Amino acid sequence: MIARIDWHGRELAVDLARGRSIAIGLDPHGPQPAFFTESPATAAPMRAGGFVGSVAEGGSCNAEVVNFIPHCHGTHTECVGHITALAEHVQDTIYAGPALARVVSLAPADDADGSVNAGGPVYTDAGLAAALEAAGDVPFDALVIRARPADEALKSRDYGEHTYPVLEPAAIRRLAALPLKHLLIDTPSLDTAHDGGKLANHRTWWGLGNAPVHPDTDAGRRSITEMIFAPDDLADGWYWLQLELSPVLGDATASRPMLYPVDGLA
Structure with missing residues (x-):
């Protein structure tokens, strides 16, 4: 199914069958990623009176109690309520609706003097600038940042034992100044795990x-999606983004x- 969309005077063809x-x-x-926690996500049969939510244990149906932390276990989207006293809900706060997204690959570099990531890897402003330049003059609302080659170990990485790339301050300032609504990244956090609570x-x-920040963008409605995984066969370039959120309310x-291929942009 092809959807044709007028995007700022350009006709886009979005292939909705290839999301x-x-x-x-x-x-x-099973195996799962973990960040800023020593406790894994877990699930166990619900028990209420004589009922057990496990067919294998003699119950009439399966019904599990699942315990997990959105910020710590797997892909999640968060809003400004993550760092405000109001603790707004992401579902009520962020820009809604689909968006044109640009997928870019950045090469992690060494944090030579340890000023950004305590000697761990960084996504540099120079690398980001070059990736954004390749987008030309096409306006877009969402940016997807990932490293290549994609590391399958990210799907089950314990970040208590591994470092991860962090955007240089100049790089995040560059992004803040653009008319972006959504930022998606293949790391568990935009900031280092232990930065003294700065979350800069x-x-x-x-x-x-x-x-x-860009004058046409309400920065308080922006979203951050962390811990994505973009496989190598997903090429850099243009996609139509549908950001599907769980209905469980929270700051994250x-x-x-979901990314859908887009034609019509050279």
């Missing part, structure tokens, strides 16, 4: 720092970003 999820499926019974990159993106919620 790709860039979410990491969360298996509470989050604050810059949501317009709570000193960096300027499990999500499934």
Whole structure:
């Protein structure tokens, strides 16, 4: 099925039959990613009186109690409520509806002096600038950042034992100044895990720092989607993004970003 969309005077052809999820499926019974927690996501049969939610244990049906932390286990989307006292719900706060997205690959570089990521890898402003330049003059609302080659280990990585790339301050300032609504990234957080509570990159993106934001964008309605996985056979370029959110209300919620191929943009 092809949807034809007028996008700022350009006719886009979106192939709705070829959508790709860039979410990491969360298996509470198997290998899974974990960030900022020592407790895995778990699931166990519900028990109420004489009922057990397990056919294998003699119950009439399966019904599990699932315990997980959206911020810590798998792909999730968060809003500014992550860092405000109001703790707004992502479902009520972020820009709604589909968006034109640009997928870019960045090469992690060494944080030579340890000023950004304590010696861990960084996504540099220079690398980001080059990737954005390749997009030309096409306006877009969402940016998907990933490293290549894609590491399958990300689907079950314990980030308590591994570092991950962090955007340089100049890079996140560059993004904040663009008319972007959604940022999706293949790391568990925009900031380092232990930064003394600064969450500087989050604050810059949501317009709570000193960096300027684009005047046509309400930074407080922007979303961040972390812990995505974009496989190598998903080429860099243009896609139509449908950001599917769990209906479980919170400042963050499990999500499934869907990317659909787009034609009509050279």
